[in-house]
Amino acid sequence: MSSPPANSIQQEPEKVAPAADDSISKADIAPEDSGEIFHQAEYRALGWIRAGVILIKLCFATGVLAIPSAFSTIGYAPGIILLVCWGSLTTYYAYIMYAFRMRYPGVHNIADAAGLMGGRIAREIAGALFLLTWVVGVTQVDRPAAAPQEGPYDLGVVAVGSPTFVPGFVAAINLFAAYGSTPTFMPVIAEMKAPRAFTKSLFSSQLFLAVCYISFAVVVYVYCGQYVASPSLASAGGLLEKIAYGISIPGFIMTSTLWVHLAAKFLLVRVLRNSVHLQDHSFTHWAVWL
Numbered sequence: 588m589s590s591p592p593a594n595s596i597q598q599e600p601e602k603v604a605p606a607a608d609d610s611i612s613k614a615d616i617a618p619e620d621s622g623e624i625f626h627q628a629e630y631r632a633l634g635w636i637r638a639g640v641i642l643i644k645l646c647f648a649t650g651v652l653a654i655p656s657a658f659s660t661i662g663y664a665p666g667i668i669l670l671v672c673w674g675s676l677t678t679y680y681a682y683i684m685y686a687f688r689m690r691y692p693g694v695h696n697i698a699d700a701a702g703l704m705g706g707r708i709a710r711e712i713a714g715a716l717f718l719l720t721w722v723v724g725v726t727q728v729d730r731p732a733a734a735p736q737e738g739p740y741d742l743g744v745v746a747v748g749s750p751t752f753v754p755g756f757v758a759a760i761n762l763f764a765a766y767g768s769t770p771t772f773m774p775v776i777a778e779m780k781a782p783r784a785f786t787k788s789l790f791s792s793q794l795f796l797a798v799c800y801i802s803f804a805v806v807v808y809v810y811c812g813q814y815v816a817s818p819s820l821a822s823a824g825g826l827l828e829k830i831a832y833g834i835s836i837p838g839f840i841m842t843s844t845l846w847v848h849l850a851a852k853f854l855l856v857r858v859l860r861n862s863v864h865l866q867d868h869s870f871t872h873w874a875v876w877l
């Protein structure tokens with residue numbers, strides 16, 4: 588079964604019941620568009636709050652562990668400025684993705700968008716890159732684990748560092764990587780009950796991320812200085828390091844699961860697009876998904 592053209596829009600509003608924790612106004616619910624990949628409610632069950640939580644988890648992963656060490660290279664003042672600038676840039680980029688997808692509802696992921704703009708070759712390259720990309724106790728210790736354990740020592744906390752080009756560039760890239768999951772946002776839009784509400788998810792999640800990143804990085808760096816470890820969970824050392832890893836590992840597993848799920852969903856849509864098996868619980872559907 589083939590999907591109707593993307594520009595075939597029915598005038599009757601989409602009948603969607605908001606979840607208990609989500610407030611969706613009538614303005615957020617777009618007219619039902621036959622260009623959408625998914626139509627059944629079970630495949631479009633996300634309200635804006637739950638979507639925002641997913642956006643946070645997609646970004647808040649191992650990248651955050653390198654932020655304090657980046658601060659030790661360039662200083663906390665440039666580090667904070669870079670975090671705000673990178674966050675603003677990637678938020679704007681994500682908004683452009685949202686606007687693009689609202690104009691072309693049949694777009695499910697970055698590869699689809701690349702295909703619309705650059706043709707089949709661009710779509711294949713973007714799809715390959717997408718798949719490849721996706722398969723604090725320091726305040727409680729006398730001194731960081733990497734610092735001299737006897738005698739006086741200097742944390743070496745600086746507001747503005749003076750690194751050479753390569754270390755400074757690497758530090759800036761590590762800060763950018765903290766927001767590096769933005770390309771995965773488009774499939775999340777495809778699973779929202781009201782895609783127009785994505786802006787609420789985007790701005791709230793990015794603001795939350797920025798606050799978390801800055802507060803986490805400043806606290807760890809101020810208490811550890813030049814002795815901050817990378818990943819930063821090892822900065823405290825001893826029992827607190829083990830506790831930190833024990834708490835964070837389940838979160839890393841959850842993030843990895845989300846990344847793998849997105850890659851698998853990308854392949855499912857790619858194989859079964861324009862087929863009745865994409866949304867029907869048929870043998871073919873489950874065989875391809877598994």
